[in-house]
Amino acid sequence: LQISGYLNLLANTIDNFTHGLAVAASFLVSRKVGFLTTMAILLHEIPHEVGDFAILLRAGFDRWSAAKMQLSTALGGMLGACFAICAQSPKGAGETVAWILPFTSGGFLYIALVNVVPDLLEEKNPWNSLQQILLLCTGITVMVLLSLT
DSSP: OOHHHHHHHHHHHHHHHHHHHHHHHHHHHOHHHHHHHHHHHHHHHHHHHHHHHHHHHHTTOOHHHHHHHHHHHHHHHHHHHHHHHHTOBTTBHHHHHHHHHHHHHHHHHHHIIIIIHHHHHHOSOHHHHHHHHHHHHHHHHHHHHHHHO
């Protein structure tokens, strides 16, 4: 098996840990924020996990092993959620949320800026770049509309 498969599993576990932190901290704020965060992460995770599964297959894992390893990385999310809940201050959830949500959202913004923006700038076809920007704006609009309900 190639080392890239194991590196991908480590990165996916860390990614899932931060997702668990974000989801648990969001539910500490309110149910509405928790559900919105969960929905956003699910929409992000579905294609992400399919891509990770393909990386594991290419790295030499068989389908069953790749599926088991992908499921094992989900434990990182559970650990992140448990960490967020256990990190609550005796004074209330406000202090926990005050550092977890900025930490996780900053990490997600960093990943987007480092991975997505350079690809957009290198795109040769302006129509493809415009489509990606419109889809990004559509996603932001959907999240704003859901937060207003």
